[in-house]
Amino acid sequence: MTQxxxxxxxxxxxxxxxxxxxxxxxxxDPKISDYEYDQLMQELKQLEAEFPSLLSAxxxxxxxxxxxxxxxxxxxxxxxxxxxxxxxxxxxxxAFVADCRAQVSAAQFTVEPKIDGLSVxxxxxxxxxxxxxxxxxxxxxxxxxxxxxxxxxxxxxxxxAPASLEVRGEVYxxxxxxxxxxQEQEDAGEQPFKNPRNAAAGSxxxxxxxxxxxxxxDIFVFNIQQSAEAYTTHAQTIDSLAxxxxxxxxxxxxxxxxxxxxxxxxxxxxxxxxPYDIDGxxxxxxxxAEREELGATTKVPKWAVAYxxxxxxxxxxxxxxxxxxxxxxAITPVAVFEPILLAGTSVxxxxxxxxxxxxxxxxxxxxxxxxxxxxxxIPEVLRSVSHASxxxxxxxxxxxxxxxxxxxxxxxxxxxxxxxxxxxxQLLKNIIHFASKGAMxxxxxxxxxxxxLVGEKLIASVADLYTLxxxxxxxxxxxxxxxxxxxxxxxxxxxxxxxDRVIFALGLRGIGQRAATLLCQKFPTMxxxxxxxxxxxxxxxxFGEIMAQSVVQTCSEPHFIxxxxxxxxxxxxxxxxxxxxxxxRFAGLTFVLTGTLPTLKRDEAKTMIEACGxxxxxxxxxxxxxxxxxxxxxxxxxxxxxxxxxxxxEAELLRRLQ
Numbered sequence: 279m280t281q282x283x284x285x286x287x288x289x290x291x292x293x294x295x296x297x298x299x300x301x302x303x304x305x306x307d308p309k310i311s312d313y314e315y316d317q318l319m320q321e322l323k324q325l326e327a328e329f330p331s332l333l334s335a336x337x338x339x340x341x342x343x344x345x346x347x348x349x350x351x352x353x354x355x356x357x358x359x360x361x362x363x364x365x366x367x368x369x370x371x372x373a374f375v376a377d378c379r380a381q382v383s384a385a386q387f388t389v390e391p392k393i394d395g396l397s398v399x400x401x402x403x404x405x406x407x408x409x410x411x412x413x414x415x416x417x418x419x420x421x422x423x424x425x426x427x428x429x430x431x432x433x434x435x436x437x438x439a440p441a442s443l444e445v446r447g448e449v450y451x452x453x454x455x456x457x458x459x460x461q462e463q464e465d466a467g468e469q470p471f472k473n474p475r476n477a478a479a480g481s482x483x484x485x486x487x488x489x490x491x492x493x494x495x496d497i498f499v500f501n502i503q504q505s506a507e508a509y510t511t512h513a514q515t516i517d518s519l520a521x522x523x524x525x526x527x528x529x530x531x532x533x534x535x536x537x538x539x540x541x542x543x544x545x546x547x548x549x550x551x552x553p554y555d556i557d558g559x560x561x562x563x564x565x566x567a568e569r570e571e572l573g574a575t576t577k578v579p580k581w582a583v584a585y586x587x588x589x590x591x592x593x594x595x596x597x598x599x600x601x602x603x604x605x606x607x608a609i610t611p612v613a614v615f616e617p618i619l620l621a622g623t624s625v626x627x628x629x630x631x632x633x634x635x636x637x638x639x640x641x642x643x644x645x646x647x648x649x650x651x652x653x654x655x656i657p658e659v660l661r662s663v664s665h666a667s668x669x670x671x672x673x674x675x676x677x678x679x680x681x682x683x684x685x686x687x688x689x690x691x692x693x694x695x696x697x698x699x700x701x702x703x704q705l706l707k708n709i710i711h712f713a714s715k716g717a718m719x720x721x722x723x724x725x726x727x728x729x730x731l732v733g734e735k736l737i738a739s740v741a742d743l744y745t746l747x748x749x750x751x752x753x754x755x756x757x758x759x760x761x762x763x764x765x766x767x768x769x770x771x772x773x774x775x776x777x778d779r780v781i782f783a784l785g786l787r788g789i790g791q792r793a794a795t796l797l798c799q800k801f802p803t804m805x806x807x808x809x810x811x812x813x814x815x816x817x818x819x820x821f822g823e824i825m826a827q828s829v830v831q832t833c834s835e836p837h838f839i840x841x842x843x844x845x846x847x848x849x850x851x852x853x854x855x856x857x858x859x860x861x862x863r864f865a866g867l868t869f870v871l872t873g874t875l876p877t878l879k880r881d882e883a884k885t886m887i888e889a890c891g892x893x894x895x896x897x898x899x900x901x902x903x904x905x906x907x908x909x910x911x912x913x914x915x916x917x918x919x920x921x922x923x924x925x926x927x928e929a930e931l932l933r934r935l936q
Contacts, residue, residue: 284329288337291322295338296433296523304431304525336406336434341427341491350420350483350877353411357503359397359446360416361577362560362584368539371561374583375535382568388512389541390529392558392584393498394475395450396482396874396909398426400499405439407432412482413909414876415927425482428491431525439522440506447499447524451478452553453623455494473623474555479874496554500527511564531564542585549587550619558586591650592618593663596643599630599672601679603703605711606787607695609685611636611674613647613659620651628657632692633674642669678703699837705739706732708785712740716791716881717783718772722765730754740783741841743769744848777804777854784841788828792894796820797829802854804842808833820893863934864892867903870918873911875928883928886935898923906931 295318302308326333378385397413410426411419456474463470471477481493502515509515520526532538542559563569563581572581598614611630630636644666647659677684678696680703685694713723731737751762782794800818801807815826869887871880884894898917905918905925
């Protein structure tokens, strides 16, 4: 085959494959079998291998490829990727319509489902996808072009497109893909994603596009950001995008508030049957000139609102109450009920917190109960609707369900706990916590391995980890000699962990990572901590009497003293540099992080702030100095605005850290 004929065949194959991609991924109307599709792709790959000069970056074979990225480049949005005003009641929707009609009497509205994903921008130059970026803070996002090319419903090239076209869409993870991913993560002993939106966000920011490709993301395109062509209505832009090959958001044009409310109700009824998550409905003025007339505030347009669905509530039957024992001995009741579909996922369990909660709700086995997902993530039992005829109020057992030790109730708290520190349930969870990333960070020592080591009676405390040998591990089913050596090396490396990590790893009740660091700054050696009084500890900023008493109580227990002594004998150094950072630019300032930051994980941002002398809190109050807000910032941002607290984005935080 000549170069010329190969080029012609490659062009024909590319066009045919992209047409089949659109039929399958956009129109849900496949025209050929998977085998026939694979044959076309194989032919294209062979031709590109024989004629490498004809390989295009926009070939269907290049949707996944290239080396993994070390970081994402910043993208300055030419058109701001703004957000909409959220409304939470139908009365607010009616008020929005009335306000628009007061200024534009004949306004029409489009009504669209609000996809629960994350916004991206797609830029096409002369019909070729040249850049795909995240929303970020609305002004600056990240270049995730390689990852977006793995989304099969995104066209790489457009026919008859404007010379320049930028569109906005919502990337999401279909429910089926999410369930598949969670199963894979659980099988691998990994912490699964909480919901499809988080899974989509994590998948889109993978440094290796091949990983993103396996996550099977999808997209709905819902807006033209900028175009070389002119349009008069929003509906016209959506129809035009559909004609170009995009998978576009479904919409309906409504004339009256009554029609809008009816459409909201219909979308809400279909919500549970959709193959993807939605968290509301978007209502927009259809006419683009009327939008200009209505204008915008400094933060949101006046011509659109996003109606957010209230948390979905469903009734089910309480089948059982399981009693679990946590790492600190807390005995927690968990409701087990007939599975229900909430916010797109199957739910069959929810915590019942403690006996006071159960008594207050009047919960009995066999009850019909109402369950919802708080924040669309965490299942919670709202109330009991009805009891069985022979129902009796549920009471937690008086003894630990694992070791049989008599349970005790915490002073000034509702929890009951098992006081036996050698309880098998506590042992397993204590070792898992000890090895975790935020604690001793022992690579390769996940929950499944810990469970196996405990089951094989190789370890009965965290100190036993430091006695494990390659020979012992190599004899176990999951280990070869190399993996055994790697784990022994990782355990050995943790002997150098600083004192604050050791304190956090040992699991003193109520002492998290930040509190452990503050404790060590005041008492920079283990001996000093063991000798400290409650009065001295209570003087630490951020500590109170309860936390101080907890530290003293734990540090005076013979088993804890013996454990520390044994860890020292096994080589733990527990160093700590008590000297404050020379950089104290944030000294005296309290930060709150909210929403999804474009490039930083919250732990990373927290570490950077604390390294400059700042404090990071989990809630907004009058004592808050600065709120760092990312995408989908919620009630914390609203409260900060009401209190007049300074609000900055990640870009401004990074500028202040320079």
